[in-house]
Amino acid sequence: MHRLNGVGLAAFDRHTSTTQSFAALSSTLTQNQVSHLQNQLSSFRSALSTFAANHREDILSDPSFRHRFTQMCSSIGVDPLAGPRKGGFWAELLPGLGDWQYELGVQIVDVCVSTRERNGGMIELSELVRLVRKLRGAGQITEDDIIRSVKTLQPLGAGYQIITLTDGRKMVRSVQKELDEDQTVILALSRAPGRYGRLTEEDLVREKGWTRERARGALENMLIRDGLCWVDEQDELYDRVYWVTSAMKWD
Template structure:
């Protein structure tokens, strides 16, 4: 009996020893893999920084190159244009994070300065044009994509900045905290197609609306929201409405 017990204890000790050995080996392998991963990430980071540093001017000035660079980084979970709090070493080494915030400030400048005439709603192409004019030649070319990204950084301000799709590939930027209803979205889409002009008759013929619905939608935009102007001397219908955010301005 003692002999069998001894064998059993020895086997148990060997099993415990084997388990500790496997655990130590597993730990060593895991640490080696972690070390290798860190080394690879360091190499990748160095290569990415070198690429971005070499092409920094192109990234800042060429919207197509910038978009391609952003897409490449997005696939690996890196945001090269994030601000100092989010971008960390990007903002410190490449100074690209400040570019995004600078653009955001310029967008706010244009939106606020045009709010009196458009009620806080501006067509995307018009916004890009006015911001580009504000930046000047030295500021480089910006694209719609850049504006959309910057507006996302303005969201925490709670000022209502938002990109709105009004159909047919048209986008508008809202800079006041209000919610557009479906009828207003339809009016904006038609106004964009008509150079800013819209009327009750146009809504009735294009959308098969009842005259009462068309009148209510336009009067709400005029009196409640301040998004359009009344033209009571329209040559076609006598009365029409003009949506400034859908009009093109020469400045």
């Protein structure tokens, strides 16, 4: 019995020794991998630094070049427009780009807030681009720039978000409200050629196959609850015509 115990203890000691050896080997391999990764990141950082220094002005001033640059960064899983907390590395490589992005964000907020009274906090992306360009006075921006900047505004908790309508058009929401499916359909239909935001219950019944009750309820919700449209009760043909303010053309 004693002999068997001795064999068992010896086997246990060998097992423990083997386990410790594997642990040491694993630790060595991990350290080597980390060291190799650090060397790769150092080379990567150096290459990006050189590229950013050589093309900084192009990134800031040329929308097409900026778009290709951000696409390249996205393909390797980094965000060149991240804020200081997430992108101090980028702030170092691209001095001025962060300030440019924050300035654009402030201008987007300015336009959204100043137009909220007439559009209820829903503005078409192309209209937002036009008004921001007018506000900036110099330098070109694209829809891609606006989309990226709106994403940086989301942590503010003010409701800033890109909304894609059923017809594929994009809108920017600057209020904390969710659109239901009926409202999304109405917003898309109000932008049909020649409508300029004008809709009636009959339009929804005829073109979408809705019941009159559904059409009236959706339009009244947008009018009273959400403030996304106006109503005209003096139309020559219909008792009640709704004007979706975010689809109307403004100078």
